[in-house]
Amino acid sequence: MSWRATVLTLFPEMFPGSLGMSLAGRALERGDWSLEARQIRDFGTGRHRNVDDTPFGGGAGMVMRPDVVDAAIEAAMQGGDDRPLLYMTPRGRPLQQALVRDLASGPGAVILCGRYEGLDQRVIEARNMVEVSVGDYVLSGGEPAALVLLDACVRLLPGVMGASESGEEESFSPNGGGTLLEYPHYTRPAEWNGRRVPDVLLSGHHAEVARWRAAQSAAATQERRPDLWAKQTGFAAAAHAAHV
Numbered sequence: 274m275s276w277r278a279t280v281l282t283l284f285p286e287m288f289p290g291s292l293g294m295s296l297a298g299r300a301l302e303r304g305d306w307s308l309e310a311r312q313i314r315d316f317g318t319g320r321h322r323n324v325d326d327t328p329f330g331g332g333a334g335m336v337m338r339p340d341v342v343d344a345a346i347e348a349a350m351q352g353g354d355d356r357p358l359l360y361m362t363p364r365g366r367p368l369q370q371a372l373v374r375d376l377a378s379g380p381g382a383v384i385l386c387g388r389y390e391g392l393d394q395r396v397i398e399a400r401n402m403v404e405v406s407v408g409d410y411v412l413s414g415g416e417p418a419a420l421v422l423l424d425a426c427v428r429l430l431p432g433v434m435g436a437s438e439s440g441e442e443e444s445f446s447p448n449g450g451g452t453l454l455e456y457p458h459y460t461r462p463a464e465w466n467g468r469r470v471p472d473v474l475l476s477g478h479h480a481e482v483a484r485w486r487a488a489q490s491a492a493a494t495q496e497r498r499p500d501l502w503a504k505q506t507g508f509a510a511a512a513h514a515a516h517v
């Protein structure tokens with residue numbers, strides 16, 4: 274059974290979207306994974322198939338009804354569905370590569386995309402949803418966030434990425450327990466608009482190239498992501514302490 278994604282949304286036409294192209298799209302055609310986008314409005318109430326209502330306590334905007342969303346989930350997860358249920362929201366746990374790895378190594382995911390101001394808290398709790406955010410900014414809906422999460426998962430599935438990019442050496446992959454940004458890349462021409470490729474990369478000295486790249490990774494991480502660097506040096510200090 275291949276990796277299975279189900280998206281619950283008011284805009285199913287947004288899927289597969291960009292995931293229908295390139296690597297993920299070819300993998301979808303091959304059946305390395307599957308994607309089903311389901312319309313939440315099919316479970317709306319009344320003649321107008323309402324999915325939202327005004328917030329108790331007052332305030333702006335509308336809130337998605339728990340009964341409607343629960344019915345959509347029930348229909349999507351009939352029988353013994355063992356996939357995690359994710360809710361895309363800026364209130365969620367920040368998406369990181371560790372969660373992506375966990376999801377990609379499992380059976381798939383059911384992903385609920387919110388619109389309006391949010392979703393009634395009771396159905397989040399009753400359904401044990403894992404709330405996930407893709408960053409500290411606000412999107413008008415969870416759909417682009419779901420596309421981001423799916424892209425990150427699908428590229429890790431067996432056979433999806435080409436042999437050239439094994440995903441071993443890139444930013445955020447576990448390298449000795451650490452987490453660093455990648456080093457910069459260069460290709461031909463060796464000189465372009467007066468800018469030369471660093472000499473060490475043309476030298477053919479593999480060990481020196483490796484050392485230069487490690488130094489570049491460290492420098493970029495310290496400068497751009499002091500938070501990641503602190504984590505890295507923390508790990509290093511802990512590992513050192515454990516070995517002495």
Ligand code: 6GU
Nearest residue numbers: 361362407408412414418
């Ligand atoms: Cl997951 N959803 C929405 N609507 N906005 C976001 C987000 C998710 N992550 C960051 N901003």
